[in-house]
Amino acid sequence: MAVKKFVVGSFDDEAVLFPAVKKVRSAGYKIHDVYTPFPVHGLDHAMGLRETSLHTAGFIYGITGTTTALSFMSWVFTTDWPMNIGGKPHFPLPAFIPITFELTVLFAAVGMVMTFMYLCQLAPFVKKHVFHPRQSDDLFVMVIELTEKTRAEEVKAYLDSVGAKEINEQEVEAGWWLGRFDREDKLFSQRTTPVNA
Amino acid sequence: MHLKYESTLREPLVDGVKDYHQVTEDIIGPIEAKPGKLWYIGLFISISLLCFGIFSVTWEVYWGTGVWNLNKTIGWGWDITNFVWWVGIGHAGTLISAILLLFRQGWRTGVNRAAEAMTIFAVMCAGQFPIWHMGRVWMAFFVLPYPNTRGPLWVNFNSPLLWDVFAISTYFTVSLLFWYSGLLPDFATVRDRAKTKLRKYLYGIASFGWTGSTKHWQRHESLSLVLAGLSTPLVLSVHTIVSFDFATSVIPGWHTTIFPPYFVAGAIFSGFAMVQTLLIITRKILGLEEYITIGHVEAMNKVIVLTGSIVGVAYLTELFMAWYSGSRYEFDTFYKFRAAGPLGWSYWIMMTCNVLSPQVFWFKKMRRNIMVTFIMSIIVNIGMWFERFVIICTSLYRDYIPSSWGYYRPSWPEVGFYLGTFGLFFTCYFLFAKYFPVIAVAEIKHILKTSGHNYKEKMVKYETEDNDKFAHDQAHH
Numbered sequence: 001m002a003v004k005k006f007v008v009g010s011f012d013d014e015a016v017l018f019p020a021v022k023k024v025r026s027a028g029y030k031i032h033d034v035y036t037p038f039p040v041h042g043l044d045h046a047m048g049l050r051e052t053s054l055h056t057a058g059f060i061y062g063i064t065g066t067t068t069a070l071s072f073m074s075w076v077f078t079t080d081w082p083m084n085i086g087g088k089p090h091f092p093l094p095a096f097i098p099i100t101f102e103l104t105v106l107f108a109a110v111g112m113v114m115t116f117m118y119l120c121q122l123a124p125f126v127k128k129h130v131f132h133p134r135q136s137d138d139l140f141v142m143v144i145e146l147t148e149k150t151r152a153e154e155v156k157a158y159l160d161s162v163g164a165k166e167i168n169e170q171e172v173e174a175g176w177w178l179g180r181f182d183r184e185d186k187l188f189s190q191r192t193t194p195v196n197a
Numbered sequence: 198m199h200l201k202y203e204s205t206l207r208e209p210l211v212d213g214v215k216d217y218h219q220v221t222e223d224i225i226g227p228i229e230a231k232p233g234k235l236w237y238i239g240l241f242i243s244i245s246l247l248c249f250g251i252f253s254v255t256w257e258v259y260w261g262t263g264v265w266n267l268n269k270t271i272g273w274g275w276d277i278t279n280f281v282w283w284v285g286i287g288h289a290g291t292l293i294s295a296i297l298l299l300f301r302q303g304w305r306t307g308v309n310r311a312a313e314a315m316t317i318f319a320v321m322c323a324g325q326f327p328i329w330h331m332g333r334v335w336m337a338f339f340v341l342p343y344p345n346t347r348g349p350l351w352v353n354f355n356s357p358l359l360w361d362v363f364a365i366s367t368y369f370t371v372s373l374l375f376w377y378s379g380l381l382p383d384f385a386t387v388r389d390r391a392k393t394k395l396r397k398y399l400y401g402i403a404s405f406g407w408t409g410s411t412k413h414w415q416r417h418e419s420l421s422l423v424l425a426g427l428s429t430p431l432v433l434s435v436h437t438i439v440s441f442d443f444a445t446s447v448i449p450g451w452h453t454t455i456f457p458p459y460f461v462a463g464a465i466f467s468g469f470a471m472v473q474t475l476l477i478i479t480r481k482i483l484g485l486e487e488y489i490t491i492g493h494v495e496a497m498n499k500v501i502v503l504t505g506s507i508v509g510v511a512y513l514t515e516l517f518m519a520w521y522s523g524s525r526y527e528f529d530t531f532y533k534f535r536a537a538g539p540l541g542w543s544y545w546i547m548m549t550c551n552v553l554s555p556q557v558f559w560f561k562k563m564r565r566n567i568m569v570t571f572i573m574s575i576i577v578n579i580g581m582w583f584e585r586f587v588i589i590c591t592s593l594y595r596d597y598i599p600s601s602w603g604y605y606r607p608s609w610p611e612v613g614f615y616l617g618t619f620g621l622f623f624t625c626y627f628l629f630a631k632y633f634p635v636i637a638v639a640e641i642k643h644i645l646k647t648s649g650h651n652y653k654e655k656m657v658k659y660e661t662e663d664n665d666k667f668a669h670d671q672a673h674h
Contacts, residue, residue, distance in 0.1 A: 037217060037386070038639040039414040049412055054419045058427075076342070076351045085355055098360040098438050105427045105434075106367040113374045116420045117405070120413045122381065126406030136386040136409050138217035138642075 003173045005146040006032060007155040008131045009164030010139045014040050017140045020162035021046045024144065029155060032145040035135040054119070058112040065107025069100040129172045139166075210303055210648035212487040217642050224636045225387055227483045229396075232631050235482065243623035250617005253610040254329050262332040266608045270601045271593045275611040276326045278585040282467065283323035283618065284365065284439055285460075285581065288432055289468020290316025291372060292500075294379075295428035298421070304496050306644055307488045310637045311479060311629075312472050313376040318625040319471070320369045322618035327361070329614065357441035364438040371431055375424045378417070381407045383634040436464040443588065449526040450535065450592030453518065459511035466504035466551070467581035469497050473574035477567060479630055488636050491565050498564040501577065505555035508584075512552065526597075535591040539604055543587050550580025 011017040017034070021043070024031060031047060044051075073096050077083070082090045117123060135141040142164070144155050156167050211220075257264050267274050290312040297305035331337055340362045342352045352359050384404035391397040407413070440460035443451040473494065480489040519531035536544050554576050557563045564570070590605050629635070646652050 034411045035409040036411065036414065037221075037409060038382070038642040039418050040411075043411050044415045047411055049415060052412075052416045052419045054416050055423050058423045062427075072342075073354045077354065081348060081351060083353075085353060088355060092355055095355045098357075098434065098441070099354060099363045101430070101434055102360075102363040102367040105371060105431045106363075109371040109374055109424060109427055112420055112423060113378060116378070116416055120410075120416060122405035122407060122413075124402050124405055127401060128406045128408050130389055130408060133389045134218075136382065136389045136407075137221045 003171060005152070005169065005171045006131070007144045007146060007152055007159065008168050008170055009142045009144070009156075009159035010132050010134070010166040011142065011163060012139060012165050014043075014140060016163040017142070018043070018046055020142065020159075020164065023162050024142065024158070027158060029150060029158070030145045030147055032143040035131060035141040035143070037136050037138060037140075040140070054112060054116060057115050058108045061111030061115075062104045062108035064111075065104040066100055068107070069103035070096060073099065131170060131172075132166075207648075208490070208492040209650040209653050210307060210490065210492070211641060211645060212490050212650045214651040215487070215645060215649055217645065220641050220645060221386060221390070221638060223485070223488070224634050224638050224641070225383075225390065227630075228387060228632060228634065229392070233482070236627060236631060240624065240627045243620050243627055246616050246620030247624050248617075248620070249613055250615075250620050253613025253617055254325075257329060257610045257614065258334055262330065264608060265611045266606060268603065270596045270603055271590065271605045273589050273593065274605055275586075275607045275615060276330050278582065278589050279615050279618065280323050280326035280330075281439055281460075281585040281589075282582050283319045283326070283622075285436060285464035285467045285585075286471045286578075287316040287319035287323065287368070287372070287468065288436060288461070288464035289472050290314070290319075291368075291428050291432040292465050292468065293472070294375060295425040295432065298425040299429060302496075303644055303648055304493050306640045307490070307493050307636060308472065308476060308497070309640070310376075310379065310633075311476055311635050313372065313379070314626065314629045314633070314635075315468075315471060315475060316372050317369070317376060318622045318629075319468075320365065320372065321625070322622050324365055324369065325614075325618060325621075327358075357438065357445050360438045361442060364435045368431060368435045371424070371428055375421075375428060378420060378424070379637060379640075380633065381405055382409065382417070382639045383637065385409065386638055387634065433461055436460045448592050449524070450530040450588065453515065455511055455514055455518070459508065459515075462504045462507040462511065463551075463581060463584060466501060466508055467578060469501050469504070470574040470577035470581070473497055473501075473570055474578065475626065477571045477574070479635060483630065483635060485636060488641060491567070494567065494570055495561075495564045498558045498570060498573075501573070502555050502558035502564075505551055505558075505577070509552035512548065530592055530595070534595040535587060538591070538595070540587075540591045540594060543583050544591065547580055547583040547587050550576045551584060554580075 009020075011020060014036075017040070021031065021034065025046075025048065034043060034047060036043065074091060077092075078090050088095075121128075130136075131143050132139055132141045142159070144150075144159070146152055146155065152169050156169070159167050215223075265274065265276065267276075290309075293305050293312040294309045294316075297309075328334060328337055340352060340359065342354075343349075381404055384400050385407040388397055388400035388404050391400060437457040437460065440456035444453060444456040446452055476489055477494070480486050516531055516536075519527045522528075535541070554573065557569065557573065594605050595602050
């Protein structure tokens with residue numbers, strides 16, 4: 001896993017954060033992420049993130065549940081063991097609706113939560129680097145990754161000019177993806193071009 | 198006369214002068230402080246009740262369901278009454294967390310966390326009743342359609358009792374997922390400000406490594422919205438299916454088509470009463486009156502008077518249909534054995550508690566009175582318990598043959614079992630109130646700048662300006 005260098009700027013107002021994100025992006029710096037204590041609407045667009053497709057996944061899980069329930073119950077009652085239950089039809093579709101509905105919801109909900117946890121790499125005992133302890137309290141923390149082309153001092157000065165309250169530099173392993181986070185990236189220490197060159 | 202930036206009907210949802218950090222302090226603070234004496238006393242009583250419940254159930258499992266005062270005529274008594282009562286209570290939590298989210302009701306934010314917790318604990322309690330009612334409870338897994346060596350012999354997918362198995366377990370799972378995914382960011386808040394190592398470690402595990410990344414928030418929002426969309430029909434389906442347990446039978450008093458909407462309205466009615474009971478105590482003890490404001494209490498009382506009236510209409514419709522249908526059995530069940538007869542007293546307790554008494558909430562003064570609300574919430578809880586008792590027992594205790602007529606009163610293990618579920622419920626709730634953020638911190642911060650008292654105050658400056666200038670300014674914002 002790659003240890004990288006970051007410049008971290010903390011903002012105390014989302015009204016300052018928004019223009020700052022836009023300016024930092026147009027200045028060409030690479031925003032690693034922005035950590036916020038609550039969902040700030042529109043920040044994903046400002047950062048240029050694409051829309052999530054999680055709901056589409058949910059729909060697919062849902063119809064999987066529908067088909068599983070319907071086909072299983074139909075197979076049991078018509079093929080595997082047709083039983084005479086009070087002379088009722090072997091394929092009582094209305095009586096299948098409740099369980100079909102429940103399994104649709106169950107599959108969609110469980111599937112979506114599992115997908116959400118996989119995509120965000122969330123699980124018990126997972127520990128990720130926290131850039132600022134108040135990023136879950138009252139600060140909006142913008143983290144800029146230093147590349148071969150950026151100089152730390154320059155980024156710090158720029159963050160200061162766009163209104164960051166607290167600015168520092170951190171050399172950390174920012175996250176992982178089932179052990180293959182940023183596989184294509186070389187370790188910071190192995191880079192040929194020094195960052196502050 | 199000045200233009201208002203926002204309707205005066207929109208009260209602030211967060212009172213007092215707050216900023217983001219203050220919100221964290223107010224809600225996370227009680228988790229970090231030592232619990233008071235009252236908390237220990239409450240927890241002790243709850244655990245004692247739970248132990249008595251475990252003893253009662255052990256007694257029942259050892260001797261068999263015969264120790265309950267059930268017989269061939271009255272096959273369902275307190276046990277199923279309690280099952281339906283607890284499931285119903287759970288419904289308010291989902292209504293607040295899911296349906297009010299889809300309807301964009303801002304006030305849900307202050308109460309959704311505790312209400313969802315209540316849902317989960319109530320469904321846990323409800324689930325006990327059908328399970329232990331099975332008698333040979335070690336065979337409980339027979340309700341699952343698994344490939345077995347008896348054929349395989351499958352379960353009967355036509356049976357509403359089996360639909361119940363699927364409905365209740367799905368409801369529990371989905372509510373738990375919805376609740377816990379909402380808790381992740383708040384656990385991260387507790388973790389990040391933890392002063393002790395143990396707390397940092399435990400909340401670190403509980404928060405699943407949440408950081409508050411923008412992409413994660415984006416997915417989180419999408420997840421919450423879809424889970425709300427799924428939970429909304431789910432919650433309606435659950436009590437509908439519970440009502441099918443009765444409605445698909447051929448028992449007079451049970452086989453009515455009005456049951457699904459009538460049960461759902463009753464469930465929300467009783468659930469809101471339980472939310473009021475819990476939150477009025479919680480907001481007082483944890484000092485959260487500025488987050489669960491009198492406005493929140495009033496909003497919930499409005500739901501209570503609405504659903505209570507729906508339930509009242511359902512009672513009257515039943516009475517009308519019992520006469521209008523021309524069925525002798527239907528008529529006798531309602532007019533001779535339910536509204537009159539040896540168990541008639543329970544019918545009139547139900548009518549008084551559920552239909553008459555909630556009408557006080559048509560008055561604003563009553564809706565905004567904490568003491569009245571608290572007493573009413575208890576009355577409604579009692580009334581809704583009696584509704585289930587009336588539906589179940591008064592339909593059964595007078596069979597078709599007068600020789601099998603009987604009276605029903607519970608035996609001590611039945612009462613003990615019920616008390617035990619109170620123990621389970623309140624043990625869970627006390628632990629929740631101490632160790633979990635009882636209000637969704639991130640969600641409060643999200644609405645703070647639109648609905649916080651001090652932020653709304655700022656608008657007064659603009660409002661007192663010249664109307665034309667104000668309108669002009671707003672048009673350009």
